[in-house]
Amino acid sequence: MTIVLRGREREQAALRRLLDAARAGRGEALLLRGEPGVGKSVLLDDAVASAADLTVLRTRGVESEAPLPFAALHRLLRPVLGRRDQIPAPQATALSAAFGETTETVADRHLVCLATLNLLSEAGGERPVLAVVDDAHWLDDASAAALLFTARRLDGEAVALVFAVREDERGGFDDPDLPVLEVGGVGEEAADALLADHVGVPVAPQVRAELLEVTRGNPLGLVELTRALSAEQLSGLQRLPDRLPITEVVERAFLDRYRGLPATAQTLLLVAAADDSGHAATVVGASDTLGAGADALDAAEESGLLAADDGMVTLRHPLVRSAIYGAATSSRRRQVHRALAGALTGTPDQDRRAWHLAAAASGPEEEVVAALDEAAERARRRGGHEAASAAWTRAAELTLDPQARARRLYDAAASSLAAGRPSETDQHARAALADTDDALLRADLLQLLGQVEWNTRSLDDGYRIVCQAAATAAPQDPARARVLAMLAAALASFGAHRTDAPDPAGLVPPPAPTAPAEEHVAALLLEGFSAVGRGDWPTAADALRHAWETPIDPGASPLLHNNLAIATLHLGDDARAIELHDLQLRRARDASAANMVEHALTRGALFRIATGAWGEATSAAQEALLLDRNLGLDELVTFPLAELALVAALRGDRHAPRLLAELEAEMDAHPPRGVVTGLVAGLAHWAAGRQPGLAPASALHHLEQIDLPVVRRLAALDRIETAVRAGRREVAEEWLAELAAFAEGTDMAWARAAVHHGRALLGGPETEAELRRALVWHARSPRVPARARSQLALGEHLRRARRRADARGPLREALETFEALGAVSWADRARQELRASGETARRGAALVATELTAQEAQVAGLVRQGLSNKDVAGRLFVSPRTVDFHLRNVYAKLGITSRTELAALATDPS
Amino acid sequence: MMRDTPRTFVGSVVLLLEAPVGRRTAEDLPAAIGALPGIVRCEVDVAAATLVVTAEDPVERADVVAAVERLGCRVRR
Numbered sequence: 004m005t006i007v008l009r010g011r012e013r014e015q016a017a018l019r020r021l022l023d024a025a026r027a028g029r030g031e032a033l034l035l036r037g038e039p040g041v042g043k044s045v046l047l048d049d050a051v052a053s054a055a056d057l058t059v060l061r062t063r064g065v066e067s068e069a070p071l072p073f074a075a076l077h078r079l080l081r082p083v084l085g086r087r088d089q090i091p092a093p094q095a096t097a098l099s100a101a102f103g104e105t106t107e108t109v110a111d112r113h114l115v116c117l118a119t120l121n122l123l124s125e126a127g128g129e130r131p132v133l134a135v136v137d138d139a140h141w142l143d144d145a146s147a148a149a150l151l152f153t154a155r156r157l158d159g160e161a162v163a164l165v166f167a168v169r170e171d172e173r174g175g176f177d178d179p180d181l182p183v184l185e186v187g188g189v190g191e192e193a194a195d196a197l198l199a200d201h202v203g204v205p206v207a208p209q210v211r212a213e214l215l216e217v218t219r220g221n222p223l224g225l226v227e228l229t230r231a232l233s234a235e236q237l238s239g240l241q242r243l244p245d246r247l248p249i250t251e252v253v254e255r256a257f258l259d260r261y262r263g264l265p266a267t268a269q270t271l272l273l274v275a276a277a278d279d280s281g282h283a284a285t286v287v288g289a290s291d292t293l294g295a296g297a298d299a300l301d302a303a304e305e306s307g308l309l310a311a312d313d314g315m316v317t318l319r320h321p322l323v324r325s326a327i328y329g330a331a332t333s334s335r336r337r338q339v340h341r342a343l344a345g346a347l348t349g350t351p352d353q354d355r356r357a358w359h360l361a362a363a364a365s366g367p368e369e370e371v372v373a374a375l376d377e378a379a380e381r382a383r384r385r386g387g388h389e390a391a392s393a394a395w396t397r398a399a400e401l402t403l404d405p406q407a408r409a410r411r412l413y414d415a416a417a418s419s420l421a422a423g424r425p426s427e428t429d430q431h432a433r434a435a436l437a438d439t440d441d442a443l444l445r446a447d448l449l450q451l452l453g454q455v456e457w458n459t460r461s462l463d464d465g466y467r468i469v470c471q472a473a474a475t476a477a478p479q480d481p482a483r484a485r486v487l488a489m490l491a492a493a494l495a496s497f498g499a500h501r502t503d504a505p506d507p508a509g510l511v512p513p514p515a516p517t518a519p520a521e522e523h524v525a526a527l528l529l530e531g532f533s534a535v536g537r538g539d540w541p542t543a544a545d546a547l548r549h550a551w552e553t554p555i556d557p558g559a560s561p562l563l564h565n566n567l568a569i570a571t572l573h574l575g576d577d578a579r580a581i582e583l584h585d586l587q588l589r590r591a592r593d594a595s596a597a598n599m600v601e602h603a604l605t606r607g608a609l610f611r612i613a614t615g616a617w618g619e620a621t622s623a624a625q626e627a628l629l630l631d632r633n634l635g636l637d638e639l640v641t642f643p644l645a646e647l648a649l650v651a652a653l654r655g656d657r658h659a660p661r662l663l664a665e666l667e668a669e670m671d672a673h674p675p676r677g678v679v680t681g682l683v684a685g686l687a688h689w690a691a692g693r694q695p696g697l698a699p700a701s702a703l704h705h706l707e708q709i710d711l712p713v714v715r716r717l718a719a720l721d722r723i724e725t726a727v728r729a730g731r732r733e734v735a736e737e738w739l740a741e742l743a744a745f746a747e748g749t750d751m752a753w754a755r756a757a758v759h760h761g762r763a764l765l766g767g768p769e770t771e772a773e774l775r776r777a778l779v780w781h782a783r784s785p786r787v788p789a790r791a792r793s794q795l796a797l798g799e800h801l802r803r804a805r806r807r808a809d810a811r812g813p814l815r816e817a818l819e820t821f822e823a824l825g826a827v828s829w830a831d832r833a834r835q836e837l838r839a840s841g842e843t844a845r846r847g848a849a850l851v852a853t854e855l856t857a858q859e860a861q862v863a864g865l866v867r868q869g870l871s872n873k874d875v876a877g878r879l880f881v882s883p884r885t886v887d888f889h890l891r892n893v894y895a896k897l898g899i900t901s902r903t904e905l906a907a908l909a910t911d912p913s
Numbered sequence: 914m915m916r917d918t919p920r921t922f923v924g925s926v927v928l929l930l931e932a933p934v935g936r937r938t939a940e941d942l943p944a945a946i947g948a949l950p951g952i953v954r955c956e957v958d959v960a961a962a963t964l965v966v967t968a969e970d971p972v973e974r975a976d977v978v979a980a981v982e983r984l985g986c987r988v989r990r
Contacts, residue, residue, distance in 0.1 A: 066915045325915075333919050333973065340919070362918045366971035400922035408924045430927045434965065437925055 007200060008049055009222075010193025011042065017184050018050040021163045022057065025131045030157030032164040034139075034176065037186035039322055040223025040253050043167035046186065047135050050165065057163075058082070058126055060134045064141030066321070067279040070378070070394060071354050072387020073101045076119065076146035079134060083126040087118075090125065091877030093595040094118035101145070101385045109386030112145070113597045113634045113880065116152035120160075121882040123153060127161035128884060138321060139166040139176055144389035144422070147176070152635065154181055159888065171250075188220020201226045207239040217243065217252070223320065224249045227256035254326035257319075260306055261327055268302035270295035272309060272318075276328040277339045277362075280355060281315045288346035293338065337363045354378045357394070367403040375401070379414065388422035391415075396431065409439030409448075416451050425455040443483065446476035450487060457494065458677040465677075466491055466499035473510045482518070485511045485525045486562055492532035493566050496573060498681045498711060508533040521559045524550050528566050535573045540748020544574060551579055568606065572713050574749055577785050580610040597634055597880060601627050605642045609682075613717060613753075615787035615824050617650050622864065624650070625857045626879070633880045641666065641675045645686035652693035653788070655828025663690050685714025693721060695828065699729035707734070716745065716754070720789060723761040735765060753789060756780035760793050763800070770800055778813075791820035795833050798840070807840040814840060855896060862889040867906050916990065920974040925954075928964040928977070931987035938984055945980050952977070964988075 008015065014035075021033050035043045051059050062079035080098075087095040097114035100107040109115060126132050136142070136150060154164050168176045189197065194215050198206060206214070206229060218224035235241035244255075261272060271290040278286050283300075290299055300316075303309045308327075310317050318324050328336065341363035347356035357374035364371045379394035395415035402408040412435035419427035432448045432455075439445060449472035457465025473487035488507035491499075495507070508529060514522040527550035534543035547570050555563065568587055571580035584607035591599035604627040611620035627643040630636070648666045651659035666687055675683040692705035706722045709715050715722065719742050726735035739761040746754035759777035763770045774797040781790035798814035801807075814837045821830035855863060858879075865875045872890065876883040894900055897908070914920070934942070939957045942964065946955040951970035958965070966977055978988045 067918065069914060328915060329917055333975070336917075337919050358914065362914065362920070365919075365921055367923055397920075399924060400920070400926060403923055405924065430963070434925045434927055437965070437967070 008042075008045065009196045009200070010189035010220075011046060011049075014046050014184060014186055015049060018046065018165070019053065021165065022050065022054055022131075022133060025057070025127070025133065025161055025163035028127075028131075028159065028161045030127065030160035030162040030164070032154035032157055032166070032181045034181045034183045035165065035167040035186050036170050036183055038171065038221060039169050039250055040221050040227075040320070041186050041188065042222045043186055044137050045222075047137055047165060047167055050133065051135060054133045057131045057133045058129075060123075060132060062136055062146075064136070064138040064143070064146075065279045066138075066141045066324070067277070067358075069141065069143050070358055070382075070390045070397075071143055071279075072145040072382045072385050072390040073103075073115070073143065073149070074146065075136070075142045076149050077102045079136065079146075079150075080119065080122055083122050083132075086122055086125045089873075090118055090121040090883065091873050093877055094121060097386070097595070098122075101387070103381065103385060106384065108384045110595045111597050112148070112386040112388070114595055115145075115386055116149045116634075117880055117882070119149045120153045120156055121876070121884075123162045123164075124160045124882045124884050131161040132163070134162065134164045136164070136166045138169070140168045140172040143387070145385075145387040151176075151181075155635070156633075160884070188218065189222060190220065191215060194220055194222075194225055197222055197225055198229055202229045204229075204237060206237050210237060210239045210243070213243055218249055221249050221253075223322075224253050227253050231256040231259055250322065253320075253322050254329070257308065257323045257326040258330055260308060261323075261330075264306055265299075265302055267295035267299035268306065271299040271303045272306075272323075272327050273331055273335070274339050274343065275303070275309055275316050275318055276324045277336065277359075278316075278343055280352065281317060283311055283314050283316045285343065285346045285350075285352075286316050289339070289342035292342045292345055337365065354381065358397075361397050361401065364401055367401045372398045372401050376411070379418075383418060383421075388418045389424070392418035392422060392424075392427065392431070405438040406441055406444075409435040409441070409444055412438070413444060413448055413451070416448070420451060420455065425459045428452075428455050442475050442479045446472045446480075446483065446487065449475060450490075457499070462494065462497075462499045462677060462680065463501050466494045467501040467504040469494065470501075470504040470507055470510070473507060474505060477511050481511050482514070482522050482525070485514070485522065485529060486560055489525050489529040489532065489566060490562055492529050492536065493569060494678065496532045496535040497678050497713075506533070520553050521555050521563060524553050524555050524559075524563060524567070527553070528563070528570060531570060531573075532566075538744070540745050544749040544751075547574060551576075572606075572609070574751055575613065575716060575753055576751070577610040577614050577753075581607060581614075584610070592878070595877075597630060598636075601630050601636065601639055604630075605639075605646065608643070608646050609717075612646065612650060612653070613788075614785045615820070617654065617824055620646060621650050622861070626861060629858055629861060630880050637673045638676060640673060641669050641683045641687075642679055644669055645683050645690065648690040649686050649693075652690040654824065654826050655695055655831075656825075659690070660694060663687075663694065666690070681711035682714060685709045685711045685718075689714060689718045689721065692718075692725065699725055703729040703731060703734070716742065719754075719757050720760060720792060724764055727764045732765065735761070739765070752780045752783035753786045756784055756786075756789060756793065760789070760796065763796060771797065771804075774800065787820055788824060788826065791817045791824075791826075791833075792829070794820075795829065795836070798833070798836050802836055802840045810840040811837065811842050815842075855893060856889075859889045859893050859896070862886055863893045863905060866890060866893075866902050867908070869906070917975065921971045922974055923951075923968050923971055925965055925967040926974065926977075928966060928981065929989040930962040930964065930981075931989055933962045934959060934986055938986060941984055942981065942986075945984055946977055949976055949980060 021031055024031055035046060037043055060079050060082055062075045064075055068074050087098065094114045094117050096107065097109045098118040099105045100109045101115045123132055123134060157164060195211065214225055214229060218228060233241065236243055261269060270293050274290045275286050287300060300311060304311050308319050308323050340359040344356050344359035344363060357378040360371040360374050375394045375398035379391045379398065382391035382394060392415045395411045395418065399408045399411035399415065402411060412431045416428045416431035419431060428451055432452045435448050436445060449468055453465045453468035453472060456468055469487060469491040473484045473491055476487060477484035488510045491507040514526050527546045531543050531546035531550060534546060550567060568583040571583060584603050588600065588603035588607060591603050604623040608620040608623040624643040624646040628640065631640045644666045648662040651662045670687065688705045688708045692702040702725045706718060706725055709718060723735045723738050726738065739758065742754060742761065743758045746758045756777045759773045759780065763773035774793055777793040781793055794813040794817035798810045798817060801810035814833055818830060818833035818837060821833055861879060862875055865878060872883045872886045876886045899905055939959050942957050943955040946952055946966055949972060951968045951972040952966060953969045954967040956965045981988055
């Protein structure tokens, strides 16, 4: 059918530009926005008609389909699903699970988002793609999330993605940061042409003018209102109906037509309005049970309100649906939903059946609740967390027993949290708490509430709620209570504080000697974290070491495993920390769990900064940063950025000020929240205090603002040294005393070394002896940069004491380490000292400034490890085409032509 | 579900209001909603602009929404 558009030149030009850009590989998304009936769908049809040389994919949001996860996305991608083998395997697997083709669980919903982007990208690589999403405001949440993710990442792809949304129903498109094309009413000339095209009856000029004014040029309104007018009204002899909002005008016109049909056709149309599958068999089957036989479909079709084609039935416009459905009584709607549920019995469409049953229910019904429970479970497996939450909420609403209802609300709350909707989690959990007196369920609900609180609002309040959870569980399940108390104590050890909360350590008795190892580890961690909080280092060190050395089941609570790793921060046990976080990273990579990968990378990097594995730390932080950016995890970005800024500052890198500025801007835009707040702020102050050329007083001003004891200890040497240089001896002495108490209590070699170095900085006759003692302890610690700094300090001291020959040994060792670290400013200082000691220091091998961008360096590094482009893409959560793009840049910059040459390079180009 | 799909419930449901309510309306809401058969409790959280409605017998959500809207408050979907 040829579409003749009237008065749409501006919109058609915009769509043409979009298609041309996609043809040229400059993909973009566009949002058409306007009131119902204004002609968005017709514009989409027009764009499709002009895209004969493109692969066209289409889908549509359906209001009643909201609880069916990925339903709309599945329809869109169906024609290109054959390309699944071209995208990274974890993404392909996740996509199959999301579409319900397998019963596997989607490990991480980001994988479905990436699979969507990459399938479109691959399809576009062969032939440009036009993807069209009509009525996007009604997309199910999971489809909307995947498509918005894709829409923001089309740069460089041969893909055009067009959404149409109603301006009064935005769904997930409230503030979509996509280019928007507002579609308004048509002008007079176009309106006349439209009426001539579609109505074909004479309309008096003053009536035409009034129609145009009433409908504000809305094409559907114009046509339908005109069609509904009597001959007298059209000629102007009788006044037009009362002025109503355009939606109501059109709905009323449709409704008048509907009411003029035989009862059986009305029944069928009402069934079609309540149906969301569009399957003729379902609609006809359900209508049949309501007494509307085969002739009903013909009559409905003849009315023009419905079209039937190829086994599908389509209502003329969404306003037909809302008009007919809205006019039915609620008991009639229930009958219709019951009939649709009946028609779907025994079909694979069990999710739809469950929701029709729920709509038909006039009170609690076990069969309905069971069907909703199953639908929720399926949605959860598919990664449709919003849909799972909706199904569990609806099941709860139809559950009479308050305890069972609270259990379902708990499931709804947990799914909302997985969907990233903490305020919904909060509501469901609070509603459930009102229903249940089951102590353990209450504890689970409080844990969820606490998690929402500390992640989105107040760490202190979150801590109080977790304490309450532990106290609630304690009488019935001490083991569970102990894990919760341990969690509370861990939060307290990272700065959470409430005077009105009980001491977590006092909430549960110790486990029986025969209790499983996991219980003992929870108790040891609880004891350790509590001791950290009160500065009782001997107890803390003893308990934490004991916890680390107790083997537990790999399948034990993730809370235990995560906190074992986190506890290493308190003692600065670098080797163990790296081992535990690397294990976490391997598991997270195996599960393709993006958030856990990010977590393990950033935590692991922290210890590598301490040990001087700065290349690895940078690489891990960069990977975490790319992952955050690729997946839109904006709230996590400051942590890896702070690590990059710090490494640059420690190195004396010329980029350090730029990285610090970038960090500070990001901290303003996305302030860190929850338990990482103190860490990120501390690292940022440390980096600020180590900027080149800063006066000691200014540097001290930054270093004094590090609040979190963990970061204070990591930065101890810088803090003490800066205080001395700023002439603030009393501050240096106070900090040194803090560190000495820690060193004494924990016997950590790095801390003992730092204490001796600190004492040397304060001067006196013992300087040399103190530095030599520091070096003895350094030999037992993996913190290489700190060791080199003690060597440098010793060399400086000896040189100033005119013992130039003695000075050279430690200075040479220090220089070697600083050069290996790429610590430019310290290496320069060591070199100058060596020269002053009479040795002609060779100029260090100039570090070849790499020309590669961070993403290119990541890609090059992984290709050198032997990974294929597809595997690199999976690892970095990008598309294989993006990897290919970066790799070609790497080749060009390095003057090579193949991955074999890249692998053969003697040094890492990054 | 569509906006007007039947939605009978028992137990507590949370309704989010489009805008914060005034003190006067907050005082009127519990009586207006409590008058519906089956409702046993209605609590208004003015700060959070939410309404927690508890039913012991099945109640149609649309009836609750209509009662709220009669007092001039709009309920979010």
